[in-house]
Amino acid sequence: MTTTMPVSAADRVFADSVTRLLDRSCPYQRIADTEASTDGYDTALWSKLTGLGWTTFFAGETGFDRSSLPPLALLLSELGRRGAALPLLQTAMATVLASAPGLTATGRSLLGGIGYGEHPVAVVGADFGSRIHADLEGDGVRLASPALPATEWLQEARTIVVPLHVRTGRRAAVLPVALPAADSRILRITPVGTLDNERAARAVLTEDALIGAAEPVGQRRWRSMLVLACLLRAAELTGLGRGMLDLVLQHVRRREVFGRPLARFQAVQHMCADAATRLRSATLLTAEAVELASTDRDFERTAATAIYTTGRAVAGLALTAAQLHGGIGFTAEFPLNVYFRRAKAQQMRSGSLTDQVDEIGRWLPAAGHWWSLHPGSTAPPWAGGN
Amino acid sequence: MRSVLDDSDVAFLRELRHYLAGLNTADVARETRQEEICIGPAGKAFMRQLGADGWLGVGWPERFGGRGMSAVRQWLFLEELDYQRLPIGDLSMLAVGPAIAQWGTDEQRDYFLPGMLAGEIHFAGGYTEPEAGSDLAALRTRAVRQDDGGYVINGQKIFTTAAHYSSHIWLAVRTGPQEARHRSISILIVPSSAPGVAITQLMTQAGWRTNQVFFQDVRVGRDALVGTENGGWEIITTALKLERLMPFSRLARDLDELAAAILAPRPGRRLADRRHARRVLLDLYAQTEELRVMARQIAGMIDAGDVPRAEASMFKLMRGRVRQLIAVAAMELTGPVATLRSAPDAATVGDAGLSAAFDADPGDSVAWADPDPRLCGWPERAYRASPLLRFAGGAEEIQRDIIAEHGLGLGRSR
Numbered sequence: 001m002t003t004t005m006p007v008s009a010a011d012r013v014f015a016d017s018v019t020r021l022l023d024r025s026c027p028y029q030r031i032a033d034t035e036a037s038t039d040g041y042d043t044a045l046w047s048k049l050t051g052l053g054w055t056t057f058f059a060g061e062t063g064f065d066r067s068s069l070p071p072l073a074l075l076l077s078e079l080g081r082r083g084a085a086l087p088l089l090q091t092a093m094a095t096v097l098a099s100a101p102g103l104t105a106t107g108r109s110l111l112g113g114i115g116y117g118e119h120p121v122a123v124v125g126a127d128f129g130s131r132i133h134a135d136l137e138g139d140g141v142r143l144a145s146p147a148l149p150a151t152e153w154l155q156e157a158r159t160i161v162v163p164l165h166v167r168t169g170r171r172a173a174v175l176p177v178a179l180p181a182a183d184s185r186i187l188r189i190t191p192v193g194t195l196d197n198e199r200a201a202r203a204v205l206t207e208d209a210l211i212g213a214a215e216p217v218g219q220r221r222w223r224s225m226l227v228l229a230c231l232l233r234a235a236e237l238t239g240l241g242r243g244m245l246d247l248v249l250q251h252v253r254r255r256e257v258f259g260r261p262l263a264r265f266q267a268v269q270h271m272c273a274d275a276a277t278r279l280r281s282a283t284l285l286t287a288e289a290v291e292l293a294s295t296d297r298d299f300e301r302t303a304a305t306a307i308y309t310t311g312r313a314v315a316g317l318a319l320t321a322a323q324l325h326g327g328i329g330f331t332a333e334f335p336l337n338v339y340f341r342r343a344k345a346q347q348m349r350s351g352s353l354t355d356q357v358d359e360i361g362r363w364l365p366a367a368g369h370w371w372s373l374h375p376g377s378t379a380p381p382w383a384g385g386n
Numbered sequence: 387m388r389s390v391l392d393d394s395d396v397a398f399l400r401e402l403r404h405y406l407a408g409l410n411t412a413d414v415a416r417e418t419r420q421e422e423i424c425i426g427p428a429g430k431a432f433m434r435q436l437g438a439d440g441w442l443g444v445g446w447p448e449r450f451g452g453r454g455m456s457a458v459r460q461w462l463f464l465e466e467l468d469y470q471r472l473p474i475g476d477l478s479m480l481a482v483g484p485a486i487a488q489w490g491t492d493e494q495r496d497y498f499l500p501g502m503l504a505g506e507i508h509f510a511g512g513y514t515e516p517e518a519g520s521d522l523a524a525l526r527t528r529a530v531r532q533d534d535g536g537y538v539i540n541g542q543k544i545f546t547t548a549a550h551y552s553s554h555i556w557l558a559v560r561t562g563p564q565e566a567r568h569r570s571i572s573i574l575i576v577p578s579s580a581p582g583v584a585i586t587q588l589m590t591q592a593g594w595r596t597n598q599v600f601f602q603d604v605r606v607g608r609d610a611l612v613g614t615e616n617g618g619w620e621i622i623t624t625a626l627k628l629e630r631l632m633p634f635s636r637l638a639r640d641l642d643e644l645a646a647a648i649l650a651p652r653p654g655r656r657l658a659d660r661r662h663a664r665r666v667l668l669d670l671y672a673q674t675e676e677l678r679v680m681a682r683q684i685a686g687m688i689d690a691g692d693v694p695r696a697e698a699s700m701f702k703l704m705r706g707r708v709r710q711l712i713a714v715a716a717m718e719l720t721g722p723v724a725t726l727r728s729a730p731d732a733a734t735v736g737d738a739g740l741s742a743a744f745d746a747d748p749g750d751s752v753a754w755a756d757p758d759p760r761l762c763g764w765p766e767r768a769y770r771a772s773p774l775l776r777f778a779g780g781a782e783e784i785q786r787d788i789i790a791e792h793g794l795g796l797g798r799s800r
Contacts, residue, residue: 008388249794266799269790270783276794277700281676288389288679297390305672357668368646370671371638373465373678374391374399 003280004242005077005235006287014071018078021048028243028335031083031197035338039156040199041086050119055088059114063099064092064228069294073235073286080239081246083338085197087120087153089236093229094123094161098176109178113159122157122181124148124203126229128351128359134164134175141166141175146205150192152349154201157181163226166216173216196345197338223362224300230350231289231303234310237346238283241314244321244339245276251325268324275320278313286310301363308356311347318343389682391458399462402441406470409435415471422771423547423594425508429473434505442475442503443483445631450487450499457688461631461681469635477548478502478509481625482556489613489621494575498554510552510578512543512599513622520781522558522622523568527601529559531615535608537561537574539582539601545778549585549597552578562616571618574610581605592771629779630684630698634705638674640768641667641712647761648719663719670715673708677701696793699785706775706782713772716765724765 007015025045034042049055054075058068076089095114114121125132125148133144141164154160164175181187184206191201217225252262252272262268285306292299318340322329329336350356364370391399414428425433436442445460446452455463467474474480483502486494501507518525527541539559549555555576562570576583582604588596613621645667649660680701687694717724776782790796 006389249796252796261797263790263796264799266783266787269794269796269799270786272794272796273700273703273786273789276789277703278676280697280700281680281704284389284679284683285675291388291390295390302675305675308669309672309676354665357665357672360668360672361664364668364671367649368642370642370645371635371674371678373462373469373635374396 003245003276003283004081005074005238005283005290007074008070011071011074015074015078017052018054018075021052022078022082022084026079026082026084028082031085031335031338032332035085035197040197041153041156042084045084046086046088049086049088055091055119056114056116058092059095061112064096066294066296069290072232073290076232076236077239077242080236080241081243083197083240083243083335083342085199085342087122087156089232090122090151090153090157091119092232093126094121094159096229096232097123097126097163097225098161098178099225118158120153120157121159121161122151122154123161123163123229124151124154125163126151126226127349127355128226128230129355130351131165132162134166136166136168141177143205148203148205150200150202152194152198152200154181154203155189155191155199160187160203163222168216172219174219174222175216194345196342198342198345223359227300227303227307227359227363228293230307231286231293231299233346233350234282234286234303234307235290237310237314237343238279238286240339240343240346241279241282241310241317244314244317244336244343245272245279247336247339248272248275248321248324251328262324271320271324275313275317278309279317282306282310282313301360304356304360304363307350308353308360311350311356312353314343315347388686389679391462391682395458395462398459399466402463402466405439405441406466406472411470411472414473418471418473421594422592423590423596423774424551425473425548430505432472433475433479437503437505442505443479446483446499447487450483450495451503452483457631457685458682461633461685464631464633465635465681468633469639471636471639474633477511477556478507480631481511481629482509485621485625486612488624489573491609493609494612498575501553507554508548508552509554509556510546510549510597510599512546512549512555512557512576514545515542516544520777520784523571523619525558525560525571526564527557527559529561529572529574531561532605537606537608537610539574539576539604539606541601543599543601544588545596546585546599547596549578549599550587550595554578555583555599558618558622561618566616568619570616571622572615573612573618573621574606575612576601576604576606576610592767592774594771626779627693627698630694630701631688632681632702632705634674634677634681634708637677637705637709637712640716641670641674644712644716644719644764645671666715666719670708670712673704673711677705677708680704696789699780699788700793702775702779703782703785703789706777709775710772713765713768716761717769720761720765723761724769727763727766 025048026042058065058072072092079086079088091114130149132148134141135144143164148162158181160179160181162177162179164177166173166175179186181189186206187203188206189201189203191199194200249272252268255262285302289299289303289306292302321336322340325336328334331337351359411432414432417426417428433442440453443452444455444463445457446454448454464474479502483499486498490498498507513522513525515525515527527539527543529537529539531537539557541559546555555578557574557576559572559574560570561572578585582602584600584602586598588598590596648663648667680697684694684697684701687697787799791798
C-alpha cells in the first residue's frame with residue numbers, strides 16, 4: 001500500500017542507496033541522542049551525504065534544478081521517516097528561493113557555493129504568512145525592522161537568504177537577498193529553542209544597513225517559488241508520517257491488553273485505518289505536485305493543496321499515534337515523542353492553517369471552476385474543447 | 387507510479403467531451419440531479435444512445451461488444467459523465483456485464499451482453515437482505531435445486547434499487563447449509579416479471595425510490611445459474627472489484643457550484659463571512675483533490691495488474707465522508723434559507739408522493755429571499771441524500787476493517 005513516496009524506475013537505484021545508507025547510519029533509535037548533542041544534528045551523516053553529492057545535486061549555477069525534485073523529495077521523505085533533523089531541507093529551500101532572475105552577485109555566488117558543497121544555507125520567512133518589509137533606497141534596501149524571524153539552522157549556516165518585500169512604484173515585489181551569516185559585523189545571531197529537534201536562531205541586523213539590491217521578483221512568481229520550497233517540507237512530512245505509522249503498527253501488534261494484541265480491537269484498527277487513509281492521499285498529492293513541478297507544468301495549486309493536506313494528515317496522525325501508544329509514547333526515551341513534536345512543528349513552519357488554506361485559494365479562481373480532472377493544464381479542461 | 391495523465395489520455399478525454407457536447411443532455415442531467423439511484427426515462431434514452439454510438443461498455447472486452455479500454459480511460463469516462471451529471475450506467479454496465487463475460491455460459495453471454503449494450507436489458511442487484519447488509523455472507527434467501535436442474539426460490543431482498551424497471555434481478559441465493567456462509571452462495575439470473583416475484587416500493591429520505599423484493603416459490607431453469615452452484619461468492623467479489631473504479635466528480639461539481647454561489651458578492655453579506663466561507667470551501671476543495679489522486683491511483687494499479695483492495699476502501703471511505711461534508715457545509719454556509727425545499731409545498735418525508743416535489747426545476751422558484759437560485763433547494767436535498775455513500779456498498783466500518791486487515795496487516799478484528 002502506497003503510503004511512501006512513489007518511486008519511478010529512473011530513481012529506483014537512488015532510492016535503494018538512500019534506504020541502505022539511512023538504515024545503517026540513521027536509525028531512529030539515535031534521534032534522541034542527536035537532539036541532545038552539541039551540534040544538534042548528525043554531523044557524520046551530514047558528511048556522508050555531502051560526500052555522495054546528495055546535499056548539492058539540486059543546485060545549479062542559475063538556480064534550483066527542478067528536474068532533481070523527484071530524487072530530492074525522496075531523500076527528504078526518507079530522512080523524515082527516521083525523524084532526522086538535518087540542515088538539508090533549509091539548504092534546499094534556500095536554493096529554491098534564491099533562484100530568482102534578478103539575483104544579487106552574493107546570491108549567484110551563494111548558488112554556486114551550494115553546488116560546490118559550501119553549506120548549510122538557511123532561509124528566513126519561508127512560510128505563507130511571513131512578510132519581511134523593506135524600502136528601496138538608491139542602490140540598496142533598508143529593512144523596516146532589523147530583527148528577522150527565527151529560523152532553523154541559522155547558527156550553522158554560512159549564508160542566509162532573506163526575502164524582502166518591497167514596493168516598486170505601486171507594485172509589490174520580493175527581493176531575495178543573500179547575507180553572509182557568519183559575519184558578525186552584519187548579523188547578530190541568538191539561538192532559540194524549538195518544539196522539535198530542529199535548532200533555530202534569531203538574527204538581528206547589527207546596523208541600520210543598506211543591502212545591495214538587484215531586480216525584484218514579481219509577487220506571483222515569488223509565491224510560486226515559495227510554494228515549491230514548502231512542497232519540499234511536505235515531502236519530508238510524508239516520510240515523517242510513514243515513520244510514525246510504522247511505529248504505531250509495530251506497537252499495536254506487540255502490545256497485549258485483555259489477553260489479545262491491541263491490533264485486534266476494532267476501535268484501534270479503525271483509528272489506524274483513518275490515519276493511513278489521510279496519509280496515503282496526502283502522499284499521492286505531494287508526489288503529483290513533485291511530478292508536475294519537475295516536468296515544468298503548472299504545479300502551484302496542487303502543491304499548495306498537498307502542503308495543507310500533508311500537514312493536516314501528519315499532525316493528525318501524531319495525535320492518533322500518541323493516543324495508541326499511551327504512557328510509553330509519552331516518555332522521553334521512546335522515539336515517538338520526537339515524531340509527535342516534529343509533526344506539528346514542521347506543519348506550522350509552512351504557516352498558520354489559515355495562511356496555508358488561503359494559499360490554496362491564491363491559485364484558484366475567486367469562486368467556482370476550482371476543480372479539474374487534469375491538473376497542470378493552464379485552464380480547466382471543460383472551459384475549452386467542448 | 388505516475389499521477390499526471392499522459393497526452394493520449396487527455397486526448398481521449400477531449401474526444402469524449404466533444405462527443406457528449408454533440409448530444410442534448412440537459413434533460414438527462416436534470417433528471418439525474420433529482421434522482422440519483424435510479425435511471426429515469428431520459429437516462430434510459432441516453433444510455434441507448436451511448437450504446438448505439440459505441441460508447442457503452444468502454445471497459446468490456448472487445449469480443450463482447452465493448453471497447454476494451456484501460457482502467458485509466460474507463461475511470462476518465464466515468465468521471466466525465468459523473469461531472470456532467472449524466473448516468474454512469476447502472477450495476478448492469480459496471481458489474482453484471484463484465485461478470486457475465488467472465489463467468490457466464492456462451493448462451494448467457496450471447497443473450498444478455500448484446501441486450502445490455504442495446505439498452506434493452508437492465509439488471510437490479512439482489513444482494514442485500516433485511517438481516518444481511520454489510521455482512522453479506524449471512525444472506526438467507528434460499529434456492530432449492532429441482533430434479534430438472536432448475537431452482538425454486540423463497541426469501542426477501544431489500545434495497546433492490548432499480549428492481550421496478552429492471553428486466554432481470556442478479557440474485558445472490560443460499561444453495562447449501564446456512565453455516566457454510568460464503569461457501570454456499572450461488573448467483574441466479576431471475577426475470578423480474580417471473581411469477582412469485584413481488585416488488586414493493588421503499589422510499590428514502592432523499593426522495594428516491596428503492597425496493598423490497600419478495601420471492602415466493604419462484605421457479606427458474608438451470609440456465610439461470612451463473613458459474614457453479616455454491617461458487618457465487620467469487621463472482622460477487624469479482625463484481626465488487628469492478629466497482630472499485632468509482633467516480634466522484636459530481637461532488638467536485640457540487641462543490642464548485644456551491645462555492646460560486648456562496649462566494650458571489652451580494653448586499654448584506656459581510657466580508658468576514660465570505661472569508662470564513664472561502665476557507666471552509668477551500669478545505670473541502672483540498673479533500674476532493676485527495677479523492678482525485680486516490681481514484682487515479684486505483685485506476686493505475688488496475689492497469690499495472692495490481693488488485694487495489696485497501697486502496698479502494700480508502701477511496702470509498704473518504705468519498706462518503708467528503709460528500710456528506712459538502713452537504714453539511716452547504717447547509718451551514720447558507721443559513722435559514724437552506725432549510726427550504728425547491729418546491730414550497732413539498733410533501734413530507736415518507737410520503738409516497740415525495741418524488742413529485744422534485745420535478746420542479748431548482749432554479750424556477752422565486753419564493754426565496756435569497757437571490758441566488760443555486761442555493762434554493764439544493765442544500766436541503768443534498769443534506770437528506772448525504773448519508774448514502776457512507777453505508778451503501780459496504781458500510782464505512784467495513785471499509786476500515788478492510789484497510790486495517792489487508793492494508794496494514796493488523797489481522798481480523800471480527
